[in-house]
Amino acid sequence: MTIAITGATGQLGQIVVEKLKVQIDAEPIVALARNPEKATELGVEVRVFDYNATETLAPALVGVDQLLLISSSEIGQRVAQHKAVIDAAKAAGVKHIAYTSFLRAAENPTPVTSEHVATEELLAASGLSTTLLRNGWYTENYAMGFAAALEHGALIGASGDGKISAATREDYAAAAAAVLMDPAKQGKTYELAGDDAFTLAEAAAELSRQAGKAIPYVNMTEADYAAALAQTGMPPEFAGFLAAMDTVTATGALFEDSKDLSALIGRETTPLSAVVTYLLSSSGT
Numbered sequence: 001m002t003i004a005i006t007g008a009t010g011q012l013g014q015i016v017v018e019k020l021k022v023q024i025d026a027e028p029i030v031a032l033a034r035n036p037e038k039a040t041e042l043g044v045e046v047r048v049f050d051y052n053a054t055e056t057l058a059p060a061l062v063g064v065d066q067l068l069l070i071s072s073s074e075i076g077q078r079v080a081q082h083k084a085v086i087d088a089a090k091a092a093g094v095k096h097i098a099y100t101s102f103l104r105a106a107e108n109p110t111p112v113t114s115e116h117v118a119t120e121e122l123l124a125a126s127g128l129s130t131t132l133l134r135n136g137w138y139t140e141n142y143a144m145g146f147a148a149a150l151e152h153g154a155l156i157g158a159s160g161d162g163k164i165s166a167a168t169r170e171d172y173a174a175a176a177a178a179v180l181m182d183p184a185k186q187g188k189t190y191e192l193a194g195d196d197a198f199t200l201a202e203a204a205a206e207l208s209r210q211a212g213k214a215i216p217y218v219n220m221t222e223a224d225y226a227a228a229l230a231q232t233g234m235p236p237e238f239a240g241f242l243a244a245m246d247t248v249t250a251t252g253a254l255f256e257d258s259k260d261l262s263a264l265i266g267r268e269t270t271p272l273s274a275v276v277t278y279l280l281s282s283s284g285t
């Protein structure tokens, strides 16, 4: 049973490879990478795989039984890229694809949802056995905001009282590995999110508690938050994207209480407090 992972050089993909190696030999694991030199440390077979060089795709999937398609990071290009991967998987005889989609993709009005919906539709039309790993927000997405909050004495955002069921990449990677390792878990749709939701005000309170100083949460309008992020040197388009994500977060877009993630990984998800502890220790604070 050969398992291949796209985006294996990315932050999530590297952890998935590590988790699979703990459970099976490295031999049947294939890291698919557009930059193979970035994958040498993974200790598994590496094959060249560039979504934009479609001729690389089907040959790299020869002999692969299961494919983890980690969604591309190239927003705006992703439907065409994922279609090329799905077509190649079909041509190469891949039997099962697990895809990292987005939380409640079918109805969630976030700026990232539409490309995931389109990919889910392509997968459904492919006729291949498919598992949808609908990942929620990464807790690590708040690392930069927390670091800025420690420096400036306030956590800023535009998500109001919106609850955020974030989980770590480590937890989402464990879920992906669990699905790849167990046919009984395949062919399903999982809404993956952290067990304990938090608002940004609650995150600020946890940051304050652990840092030993008051760091209030300051809620802003979407436009003011985007402007504040852009002032830090962030590209305006990305600042606008993050601010728009916060606005839909205020309406509950990142909240989920299915507990699918802890059920899949067989343990509680990593709490926010542990992520804050890690960030404070790694920043030397």
Ligand SMILES: NC(=O)c1ccc[n+]([C@@H]2O[C@H](COP(=O)([O-])OP(=O)(O)OC[C@H]3O[C@@H](n4cnc5c(N)ncnc54)[C@H](OP(=O)(O)O)[C@@H]3O)[C@@H](O)[C@H]2O)c1
Residues within 6 Å of the ligand: 006, 007, 008, 009, 010, 011, 012, 013, 033, 034, 035, 038, 049, 050, 051, 052, 070, 071, 072, 073, 074, 100, 135, 136, 137, 138, 141, 169
């Ligand atoms: N749930 C969330 O909060 C959240 C947040 C951000 C992103 N995401 C999504 O989740 C995915 C995985 O997250 P991550 O943290 O692992 O992202 P990441 O670290 O940016 O990794 C993205 C991976 O995609 C690969 N890739 C990009 N373009 C490619 C192409 N044309 N051909 C082949 N490979 C290509 C990258 O290759 P290189 O190593 O060569 O760059 C990298 O391995 C992201 O790509 C994105 O779709 C989710």
